Amino acid sequence: MSDTNSNSTVPETSHVPVVLIENVNPNVRNMEYAVRGPIVARAAEIDSEIKNGVKKPFAKVLPANIGDCHATGQTPITFIRQMQKERAKKRILAGCRGGSIGSYSGSPGVEVIRQDIAAYITKRDDVPSKSEDVILCTGASDGIKTILSMLMTGKTGNERAGIMIPVPQYPLYSATLTEYNAQPIRYFMNEENNWSLDISELRRAIEEAKSKCLPRAICVINPGNPTGQVLTRQNIEDVIKFAHDERLMILSDEVYQHNVYAKGSEFFSFKKVLMEMGAPYNRHELASFMSASKGFMGECGFRGGYFEVVNFHPAVKACLLKTISVKLCPPVAGQAVIDCVVNPPVLGDPSYDRFMKEKTHVLSQLKEKANLVTELFNSIEGIKCNTVQGAMYSFPQIFLPPKAIEAAKAKGQTPDSFYCFSLLEETGLCVVPGSGFGQKEGTYHFRMTILPPLEEIRINIVKLAYGSPRLSGNDLHLCTFINKWRSCDSYNIL
Numbered sequence: 131m132s133d134t135n136s137n138s139t140v141p142e143t144s145h146v147p148v149v150l151i152e153n154v155n156p157n158v159r160n161m162e163y164a165v166r167g168p169i170v171a172r173a174a175e176i177d178s179e180i181k182n183g184v185k186k187p188f189a190k191v192l193p194a195n196i197g198d199c200h201a202t203g204q205t206p207i208t209f210i211r212q213m214q215k216e217r218a219k220k221r222i223l224a225g226c227r228g229g230s231i232g233s234y235s236g237s238p239g240v241e242v243i244r245q246d247i248a249a250y251i252t253k254r255d256d257v258p259s260k261s262e263d264v265i266l267c268t269g270a271s272d273g274i275k276t277i278l279s280m281l282m283t284g285k286t287g288n289e290r291a292g293i294m295i296p297v298p299q300y301p302l303y304s305a306t307l308t309e310y311n312a313q314p315i316r317y318f319m320n321e322e323n324n325w326s327l328d329i330s331e332l333r334r335a336i337e338e339a340k341s342k343c344l345p346r347a348i349c350v351i352n353p354g355n356p357t358g359q360v361l362t363r364q365n366i367e368d369v370i371k372f373a374h375d376e377r378l379m380i381l382s383d384e385v386y387q388h389n390v391y392a393k394g395s396e397f398f399s400f401k402k403v404l405m406e407m408g409a410p411y412n413r414h415e416l417a418s419f420m421s422a423s424k425g426f427m428g429e430c431g432f433r434g435g436y437f438e439v440v441n442f443h444p445a446v447k448a449c450l451l452k453t454i455s456v457k458l459c460p461p462v463a464g465q466a467v468i469d470c471v472v473n474p475p476v477l478g479d480p481s482y483d484r485f486m487k488e489k490t491h492v493l494s495q496l497k498e499k500a501n502l503v504t505e506l507f508n509s510i511e512g513i514k515c516n517t518v519q520g521a522m523y524s525f526p527q528i529f530l531p532p533k534a535i536e537a538a539k540a541k542g543q544t545p546d547s548f549y550c551f552s553l554l555e556e557t558g559l560c561v562v563p564g565s566g567f568g569q570k571e572g573t574y575h576f577r578m579t580i581l582p583p584l585e586e587i588r589i590n591i592v593k594l595a596y597g598s599p600r601l602s603g604n605d606l607h608l609c610t611f612i613n614k615w616r617s618c619d620s621y622n623i624l
């Protein structure tokens with residue numbers, strides 16, 4: 131091509147971008163994902179301000195906004211790292227094409243890993259699982275999006291697919307439904323009863339939605355994010371009966387299945403309960419999701435995940451296999467990490483003792499932090515926090531004075547965002563406003579992970595309650611964050 135046609139003849143300024151924000155797919159434009167939203171961007175700015183010598187009333191930002199375990203100080207499990215070299219060399223590499231982890235695997239994943247996962251599920255549930263029903267994915271997020279995409283009816287009005295999602299929910303669900311132009315059918319978790327799931331509320335939500343969309347599935351997150359509840363077996367049975375009666379497929383997000391802390395709480399998989407309920411429920415369609423990102427391993431960056439499809443019609447399953455084949459395959463290194471999770475060292479293996487010690491340590495620390503967070507939040511006037519029974523988050527309710535609510539509205543922010551931004555600026559604690567997950571009208575919350583080190587959590591909650599210590603000269607000046615919010619008059623923004 132000759133240079134005469136090049137940009138030199140066209141003034142730089144005359145180029146109008148072909149893709150403008152106005153003509154980006156509106157569904158993509160309208161997606162929101164609070165976990166990495168504006169408050170997190172501000173936290174990153176504050177971090178670099180501190181590095182550049184700007185004085186703040188705190189030494190560093192404490193990121194308690196995202197369930198990224200290693201990023202907040204958790205030590206990786208040694209076995210998983212060793213295995214990346216050792217086991218990969220033998221069994222997994224033998225299952226890889228050309229004996230290389232750098233080859234594409236089959237689209238549903240490496241066959242030996244699918245077998246290991248099926249064996250894990252069988253042992254966990256005492257109910258058979260088949261490797262043909264196990265599909266590896268790029269983190270659970272990818273699997274959830276794949277299944278949801280299959281349920282879209284792609285139409286408008288009351289033929290548009292409706293998907294039941296909890297409120298509060300992990301925003302992957304609301305964002306994906308926006309992207310796919312589906313109708314979220316929101317059911318509220320019962321905060322007064324430790325975020326339990328009430329069947330009467332499911333009925334209310336679906337009845338109201340029937341004139342607006344075509345209800346197709348119900349998503350349940352157990353243990354819950356951001357709410358931290360663990361469903362009882364009876365509750366799961368009731369959800370299955372409801373889904374069966376309403377002809378809804380079940381998506382059970384069970385990525386926190388290893389994260390159960392509260393006395394009396396126990397994890398039951400939807401698959402186990404559904405199968406043990408017998409006919410007709412044991413024929414009902416279910417997809418359940420698991421991840422390498424959570425549990426005791428927290429290997430978020432490997433993007434390992436899988437889902438098990440139960441009772442799918444053969445033609446639908448073939449269609450599913452076709453759609454995942456377009457993505458070629460999930461990362462093989464992530465698949466290998468999942469293999470470690472489902473196939474850990476056993477008694478007698480050289481890595482067994484160390485593996486058990488590290489796993490137990492991580493889970494017992496999380497349990498201690500879950501208790502500490504609940505206790506500390508509930509000791510503060512103006513905050514109420516349900517027991518963190520499982521998962522990795524607390525979701526306390528904050529009671530804001532009317533003047534604070536007005537001031538937030540005047541600034542064009544939701545009151546909880548306003549609160550969280552102030553909290554970040556004053557104390558360095560980065561949490562996510564409840565509005566990013568959904569909450570009952572007129573209530574305000576935030577989500578704080580229980581991942582940072584115990585002592586840092588304690589210090590930050592105490593700072594939140596009683597003020598962040600500021601040193602000026604020899605004086606220790608206590609700026610009382612919560613007290614400022616209670617008596618808005620002394621709060622400088624108000």
Ligand SMILES: Cc1ncc(COP(=O)(O)O)c(C=O)c1O
Pocket residue numbers: 197268269270271272300302351355383385420421422423430433434435
């Ligand atoms: C409830 C829930 N589901 C799914 C995911 C996605 O996990 P992954 O990293 O496997 O994509 C998360 C991540 O935080 C989550 O909390």
